[in-house]
């Protein structure tokens with residue numbers, strides 16, 4: 001799980017390792033080690049036709065809660081979030097959904113995804 005998050009922050013979001021380490025609450029050298037390990041597994045999977053299973057690791061990252069404008073809340077598994085945020089509420093189908101991030105993370109998401117209405 002940490003490795004998937006490391007890849008997401010560094011390679012998908014394009015943050016530098018300093019920032020990634022800060023987001024994940026680990027030291028820069030620990031982050032670098034997590035990232036190396038993740039990339040080795042991805043390379044192995046790509047070149048040797050293996051699958052990748054994302055599990056374990058930091059439980060806090062296992063799911064994130066989302067809320068729609070009507071107030072429905074639900075959890076999205078972390079491995080689903082790698083594909084992208086949910087596009088609609090599973091209960092009422094409104095596309096106006098927002099992630100319930102820890103304080104400080106919502107604004108960035110808002111600007112990038114435009115999910116707040």
Ligand SMILES: [Zn+2]
Pocket residue numbers: 068069070071072089090091092093094
């Ligand atoms: Zn809803």
